[in-house]
Amino acid sequence: MADVAHQIAERIPINLVINGVRRTLDLMPWTTLLDALRDHLELTGTKKGCDHGQCGACTVLVDGRRVNSCLTLAVMKDGAEITTVEGLAKDGALHPLQQAFIDQDAFQCGYCTPGQICSAAGLLAEGHAKDADDIRELMSGNLCRCGAYPNIVAAIQQAMGRP
Amino acid sequence: MNAYVGTPTSRVDGRAKVTGAAKYAGEFPADGLVHGFVVEATIPCGRIARLDSTEALKVKGVLDVLTHANRPPLADADEAWKDEVAPEDGSPFRPLYDDSVKFNGQPIALVVAEDWETAKFAATLVRVEYQEAQAFATDLEAERGKAAEVKKPHKPRGDAAAALAGAAARHEADYFIPTEHHNPMELFATTAVWDGDGRLTVYDKTQGVQNVHKFLCGVFDRKPDDVRVVSPYVGGAFGSGLRPQYQVVLATLAALALKRSVRVVLTRQQMYGIGYRPATIERVGLGATSDGTLDAVTHEATAITSRYEDFSRNDAGWADQLYRSPNTRFTHKLVRLDVSTPCDMRAPGAASGVCALECAMDELAVALKLDPIELRLKCYSDRDQSEGLPYTSKQLRECYARGADAFGWSRRSPTPRSMRDGKELVGWGMATGIWEALQMPVAVRIVLTSNGHAEVSCAASDIGTGTYTIVAQVAADALGLPIENISVRLADSTLPQAPVEGGSWMAASSAHAVLAAAEEVRKELLRLAGTMPGSPLAGAELADTVLIDGRIATTSDNSRTVSIADAMRHGNVERIEKEKLNQFDEDKKHARNTHSAVFAEVKVDEQLGVIRVTRMVSAVAAGRILNTKTGRSQIMGSVVWGIGMALHEETVMDPRFGRIMNPNIAEYHIPVNADIQDIDVIFVDEPDAHINALGVKGLGEIGIVGVPAAIANAVYHATGKRIRRFPITLDRLLD
Numbered sequence: 001m002a003d004v005a006h007q008i009a010e011r012i013p014i015n016l017v018i019n020g021v022r023r024t025l026d027l028m029p030w031t032t033l034l035d036a037l038r039d040h041l042e043l044t045g046t047k048k049g050c051d052h053g054q055c056g057a058c059t060v061l062v063d064g065r066r067v068n069s070c071l072t073l074a075v076m077k078d079g080a081e082i083t084t085v086e087g088l089a090k091d092g093a094l095h096p097l098q099q100a101f102i103d104q105d106a107f108q109c110g111y112c113t114p115g116q117i118c119s120a121a122g123l124l125a126e127g128h129a130k131d132a133d134d135i136r137e138l139m140s141g142n143l144c145r146c147g148a149y150p151n152i153v154a155a156i157q158q159a160m161g162r163p
Numbered sequence: 164m165n166a167y168v169g170t171p172t173s174r175v176d177g178r179a180k181v182t183g184a185a186k187y188a189g190e191f192p193a194d195g196l197v198h199g200f201v202v203e204a205t206i207p208c209g210r211i212a213r214l215d216s217t218e219a220l221k222v223k224g225v226l227d228v229l230t231h232a233n234r235p236p237l238a239d240a241d242e243a244w245k246d247e248v249a250p251e252d253g254s255p256f257r258p259l260y261d262d263s264v265k266f267n268g269q270p271i272a273l274v275v276a277e278d279w280e281t282a283k284f285a286a287t288l289v290r291v292e293y294q295e296a297q298a299f300a301t302d303l304e305a306e307r308g309k310a311a312e313v314k315k316p317h318k319p320r321g322d323a324a325a326a327l328a329g330a331a332a333r334h335e336a337d338y339f340i341p342t343e344h345h346n347p348m349e350l351f352a353t354t355a356v357w358d359g360d361g362r363l364t365v366y367d368k369t370q371g372v373q374n375v376h377k378f379l380c381g382v383f384d385r386k387p388d389d390v391r392v393v394s395p396y397v398g399g400a401f402g403s404g405l406r407p408q409y410q411v412v413l414a415t416l417a418a419l420a421l422k423r424s425v426r427v428v429l430t431r432q433q434m435y436g437i438g439y440r441p442a443t444i445e446r447v448g449l450g451a452t453s454d455g456t457l458d459a460v461t462h463e464a465t466a467i468t469s470r471y472e473d474f475s476r477n478d479a480g481w482a483d484q485l486y487r488s489p490n491t492r493f494t495h496k497l498v499r500l501d502v503s504t505p506c507d508m509r510a511p512g513a514a515s516g517v518c519a520l521e522c523a524m525d526e527l528a529v530a531l532k533l534d535p536i537e538l539r540l541k542c543y544s545d546r547d548q549s550e551g552l553p554y555t556s557k558q559l560r561e562c563y564a565r566g567a568d569a570f571g572w573s574r575r576s577p578t579p580r581s582m583r584d585g586k587e588l589v590g591w592g593m594a595t596g597i598w599e600a601l602q603m604p605v606a607v608r609i610v611l612t613s614n615g616h617a618e619v620s621c622a623a624s625d626i627g628t629g630t631y632t633i634v635a636q637v638a639a640d641a642l643g644l645p646i647e648n649i650s651v652r653l654a655d656s657t658l659p660q661a662p663v664e665g666g667s668w669m670a671a672s673s674a675h676a677v678l679a680a681a682e683e684v685r686k687e688l689l690r691l692a693g694t695m696p697g698s699p700l701a702g703a704e705l706a707d708t709v710l711i712d713g714r715i716a717t718t719s720d721n722s723r724t725v726s727i728a729d730a731m732r733h734g735n736v737e738r739i740e741k742e743k744l745n746q747f748d749e750d751k752k753h754a755r756n757t758h759s760a761v762f763a764e765v766k767v768d769e770q771l772g773v774i775r776v777t778r779m780v781s782a783v784a785a786g787r788i789l790n791t792k793t794g795r796s797q798i799m800g801s802v803v804w805g806i807g808m809a810l811h812e813e814t815v816m817d818p819r820f821g822r823i824m825n826p827n828i829a830e831y832h833i834p835v836n837a838d839i840q841d842i843d844v845i846f847v848d849e850p851d852a853h854i855n856a857l858g859v860k861g862l863g864e865i866g867i868v869g870v871p872a873a874i875a876n877a878v879y880h881a882t883g884k885r886i887r888r889f890p891i892t893l894d895r896l897l898d
Contacts, residue, residue, distance in 0.1 A: 030280060039279065044190035045183015047398070049348045050431040054829040057348055085183035094181065102177035105796045109627030110180030111348040111398025117181060140835040143828060145348050145399045146627050147803025149839040151796060 014078040018043070019087025027074050034058045034069035037084060045085040045114045049143070056142035059115035059122070060084050066122025068141075085114035088121065097121055100155040108146035116142045120156045132157065167636035167646055168857070171792035175651065176396075176631045185396045188368040189352030193424035196354070197226060199417050200282035201410070201433055202272035202289045204264045207821025208296035208501040211262040211271060218288040219274055224281040227421060228289060229273045229413075234259045235420050236384070237412075243381035247374045248405045248507070248663055253472030256504065257382075258409040259416065264293065265471055266503045267822040268436030273413045275421060279428075299501040301821040303442045303467050304339075310465045310496035313473060317480035317549050321490030323448075326459035330450025334526045335461075338447065338519035339888040342467070342814040343440040345508055346828055349398020351437065352428040353414035361385070363418055365392045367411045370404040371663030373622050376656035378407045379415055392656040397626040401804075402507035404626065405663050408437050435826035438506025439814060441466040443478060445519030449527045450490075455541045457488040464516055465496040469504040473497055476512030481597055482520055483549040484756060486542035501821055507665060509804055510864035513598055514871070518808070518889070521594035521872030526885065534577065535593055535876070536563050547754035555753045555853035558784035559595070562760035562847050566593070566782030569843055570762040579883035587766040587775075590881025596759035596869030600786065600860035601668040605676040606659035606744040609638065609684050613731040613738070615713050617642050619680075620652040623661035623673050628863055629793035630669055636790060637674045637857075641681035643710035643727075659742055667757070667861030670789055675855055676745040681710070683741035688715045691734035692725040699723040753853050757785040757865040761805075763873040767881045772893030776806050776838070776874060782845040786860035791846065798844045798866035805870020807834045810890050 011026040018041065025040055034051075037043040037060070046069060049057030053071040060069045061083040088095035097117050100106070107113040119142045129135045135153050144152065179185040204211075216228035237260055238244065244255040258270045272289055276282035300306050327333055354366040363385075369375045372392040379390050397404060414427040429437075443466040450459035464478035479493040508514070528538040543560065546553055567573070575591045576582055582589035610618045619638045625631045631651045639646040652658060661673070682705075689708055692700045692715055700708070700715065700723055707717050716724035731739070764778035779802050788794045811832035815824045825831045844866075851858040871889060878896070879885050886895050 028280065035279065038190070042192060043183070044186060047187075047348070048189075048350060048428075050828055052431065052827060052829070054431075054827060055348065085181070089182055094178070098181040101181050102173050105174065105792050107177075107180055107627075108629070108793075108796060108800060109348065109397060109399040110176070110185055111187065113180050114183050136837045136839070140837040143348065143833060143835060145346055145401070145833060146796075147800030147834070147839070148796060149803065149834070149836045150799060150842055152836065 012075050014075055016077060017081045019083060029073065029075050031074050032070050033072040033074045033077060036074040037069065043084055043086055047111055047114055049112065056119060057112050057115040059119040059142060061118055061122055064125055066119050085117055088117065096159045097155065100158040104151045104155040104158060106148050106151040106155040108148060112142060112144045116144065116152055124160065165640055167639050168789055169787065169791065172632060172636055172646065172790050174629060174632045174793060175635045187349055187396050187398050188366045188394060189350065189354060189426060189428045191354045191366040193354060193356045196424045196426055197275055197277055197421065198279040198282045199273045199275045199413055199425055199427040200286045201270045201413065201429065202274065202286050203433060203436060204267060204269040204271045206264055206293050206295050207267040207301060208299040209264050210294045211264065211291060212294045213292040214272060215290040219285040222281060222285040222288065224277040225274060225285045226277065227275045229259060229275065229417055229420060230271065231259045231261050234416055238382045238384065246378045246406050250472045250474045255472060258412050265469065266501060267820065270409055270413065273417055275417050275425060299821050301500050301502055301816050302818040303444065303498055306498045306500060307444065307465055310498045312494055312496050313475050315477065315480065315493065315495045317483055317493040319492040323459045323461045323490040323492035326490035327448045327450040327461055330458055331453045332527065332530050333450040334523055334530055335448035336523065336887055338445045338522055340443045340445065340515040340518065341889060342442040343508060343808065343812045344435055344814050344831060345401040345403035346831065346833060347399030347401060347403060350428050350431065351408050351410050351434055353411045354426045355414040355418035356424045357418050357422060362389045363415060365390060365411065365415060367392055367394055368397055368404055369394050369407065370397065370400050370624050370626055370665055372624065372654050372656040373661065374663050375407045375411060382412060383415060383419065394624060394654040397624055400626045401509045402511065402665060403438055405507050405665050431828060432826045435823045436503055438504065440508035441468065441474065441505035443515045445478060445516055447519045447523040449523050451527060451531060455531050455533050455538050457486055457542045459490040460486065460488045461492045462516065462520065463494045463496065465498060467500050467502065467505065468497045469502055470499050472504040474505045478512045478516030480549065481513060481517050484547045484754065485544060485595060485597055487544045509801065510598055510867050513864065513868045514808065517597060517868050518871045521869055522875050522887065525592065525876040525879065536567060536572065539563065539595060550754065552752065552754045555755050556786065556849050556851035557756065557758060558847045558849040559758040562758055562782040562784050565845050565847055566760040566762050566780050569845060570780040572762065579880050584766055587768055588881040590765045590767065590877035592873045592876030592880050593760065593762045594869035594872035594876060596761055596865055598667060598757045598865040598868055600755040600757055600854060601666050602671045602747045602855060603662045603668050604744060604746045605661045605672040606742060607676040607680040608659045608740065608742040609680045611642065611684050611739045613728055615644060615727060616648045617644060618650050618652060619677060620658045621661050621673060621676065622654065622656060622658040623669055624654045624664040626664055628664065628669065628797065629790060630664065630673060632793055633670055633789045634673055634677055637677040638681060641678055641710065642684065643712055643714065660744060667863035667865065670861045671855055671859040674789060674857055674859055676743065678856065679743040679745040680741050683743050684739055685710055685715065687739050687741065688727060688730050692730040695725065695733045698725065700725055747855060750853060755854055757860045759783045759865050759869055761869040761873040763877040765874060765877040765881055767878065772897040774810055774878060774891065774896065776840065778841045780843045780845065781866060782847055783865055784847040784849040785862055785865055786849050786851045786854060787858040788846050789859060794862050795844045797862045799842050801866025802842050802870055803834050803839055804867045806838065806874065808889065809871040809874035813890050
């Protein structure tokens with residue numbers, strides 16, 4: 001069985017545009033986008049909290065849409081544009097969501113934070129959230145064990161320009 | 164000089180956390196890093212008869228499979244394995260030590276490979292045969308009769324059994340708190356970096372780097388300088404990182420075996436094989452006169468522990484501090500099961516015990532036809548009755564008043580099922596919270612440079628609690644510098660002494676250590692400034708000086724002042740380095756506690772049994788609040804934990820296999836964003852002249868205590884149904 005697994009698998013070359021930079025990778029077909037980022041590109045800002053799509057800590061933007069990178073095989077995203085938490089600040093200026101998360105104290109340990117912020121960026125782009133109830137519902141795929149939820153909602157509202 | 168202390172200062176580590184720059188234990192790179200994956204036992208009790216790694220070792224990229232049979236040496240004496248917070252009684256678990264299996268999910272092998280996926284795949288090829296024990300037990304309720312009493316400090320007073328039996332109004336019931344797991348978002352991880360010659364830098368997910376350091380030196384027979392433990396950011400822990408967890412042993416073991424850097428990251432499932440809040444049956448009895456004066460309190464906690472260690476906390480004694488009663492009896496019993504040892508989890512003991520006590524108080528209030536707050540005020544104790552001591556401060560009455568006012572308690576209709584909002588029943592409940600105000604010796608080093616910057620360092624951890632920020636605030640005020648000029652280094656075992664971060668003691672402990680070190684810096688600056696020709700500070704007393712706006716000045720005369728830069732230039736010094744260990748005076752004349760009054764509104768869909776917590780108010784008296792922003796967040800997060808405890812969280816064991824059935828965060832439910840609505844945190848003003856110089860008490864635990872009871876009491880008020888088995892899920896409500 002071990003031999004079989006290694007006979008059928010070969011590294012596959014793919015291209016990803018990560019935070020605006022084109023990267024070429026040779027990856028095994030089972031490598032998730034999350035592990036590609038963390039283990040092959042040293043982009044450890046994207047977090048692993050469950051590896052099963054249950055917690056949302058690994059959320060990144062793929063072609064502008066928020067996805068769980070732990071449930072996404074990297075080879076399936078050949079040619080895609082990936083934005084991680086490391087790519088949100090521009091020229092040293094924080095993204096409005098990043099600043100709002102600091103202002104509203106929307107985290108404690110910080111481990112779910114990159115996923116929360118990427119998810120919130122996806123939520124803003126989707127344009128479906130009209131009020132706090134919508135935000136709560138649409139952010140419920142991102143767990144926060146420190147329990148910063150009310151502050152996360154406040155931060156997203158701040159970034160939406162609603163005091 | 165309080166430019167920062169007491170203000171809503173934003174976290175100084177905020178930028179690192181929102182940009183992804185903050186590195187956690189499993190994220191530190193190393194040359195030639197290899198990866199370990201844990202193989203777990205699949206029986207709860209027995210021996211490993213045969214463990215065959217042949218197939219796993221054939222996989223390309225696999226370097227080794229470490230087991231009890233081929234591992235490098237591990238210490239044999241229990242003392243080496245007893246970390247600073249290990250239970251006194253018992254023999255700590257030792258991963259890969261021998262062929263015994265003590266619990267399902269126990270690590271029995273570590274597959275090490277060039278990459279993580281290969282190690283994970285090869286782990287599936289390790290073949291294990293067991294010699295299973297004839298019998299095993301993992302169920303608290305089935306084994307309750309075998310419970311053994313453990314010694315606790317609370318002595319019985321009067322004759323509680325007789326007083327309870329003869330009381331005009333009495334209530335006695337069992338409350339069941341299930342096993343709960345911390346589930347911090349970060350997976351437990353260790354990166355053991357091989358520095359050569361047997362020396363290691365160990366990046367570990369822990370609440371105490373010096374605890375892990377001493378433990379590793381003992382377990383692996385290393386000299387202190389051979390091992391350095393570092394943990395700058397911790398992705399939540401809540402008690403699960405107080406003791407060294409097994410992945411740090413396995414990563415270190417593998418690094419020593421292979422003489423390479425090794426990373427071990429547990430899976431979410433494997434994290435159910437480490438510590439947890441123990442399942443407990445809390446039996447509470449309350450007896451009162453017909454006017455609501457308590458005459459008897461009995462509280463017997465029966466909790467689970469492992470076969471190899473007796474873990475227990477104070478579940479039962481809290482009534483001694485909250486409610487006056489002439490007759491009391493508090494007991495704690497343990498049931499030893501074939502499970503891993505429980506550990507501290509946010510407000511250990513109190514979260515469970517006070518939950519039961521405060522539900523029972525609500526039931527007694529109903530029996531007496533008294534408002535729940537009125538009953539608590541009738542029984543209010545100004546003394547800790549166990550020792551007969553007054554409190555350093557206790558503004559619990561004010562918590563009831565402020566909380567009730569903010570919540571609108573006076574508009575509550577006392578009859579159950581009497582309040583509605585459309586189709587939903589509305590329930591309002593309340594409860595009291597209490598925790599200890601502990602403080603520990605901590606040392607801090609301050610390096611002040613002549614450019615007006617200071618580095619403040621200490622081995623303490625910041626597990627999301629805000630230690631970096633409060634240390635920076637206190638240092639900025641004590642040194643008279645802008646907070647931007649303060650850099651804080653924490654959680655490195657080579658830094659000055661700190662205990663594990665837990666028990667809500669780190670805020671007070673670290674803050675006063677900063678003050679002590681800053682005073683040493685001020686003393687040196689005064690010495691330098693005082694010797695300047697014609698110094699305005701000549702002859703000034705240290706106690707009459709202060710550092711403010713980059714200057715040293717006398718408090719009595721602001722014009723007597725010298726700038727820090729001038730004083731250091733005169734002394735021809737570029738840097739002043741001072742380290743000071745702060746110890747608190749022992750005060751045997753006071754009890755030290757934090758308190759809270761918690762109010763909950765629930766809305767219940769009667770047809771579906773769905774419970775929503777629509778409003779929470781937590782009024783907290785915890786001395787002086789160092790940072791009202793991070794402090795509020797800490798209480799808010801604790802309230803979220805209490806909501807989880809009330810309605811969601813339960814680790815379910817299959818007693819036929821002695822195996823946890825829901826070891827993941829899809830089936831072990833924790834609150835999500837949509838579960839949480841309004842949480843109002845009120846800090847009640849509580850000056851405290853006795854506890855310590857700053858009047859600080861700590862906030863880590865108090866916020867959860869009382870929350871589950873307030874919600875359970877609200878569910879009763881909404882529905883008329885008293886659910887005494889937590890969590891209150893809809894099936895239990897509809898049953």
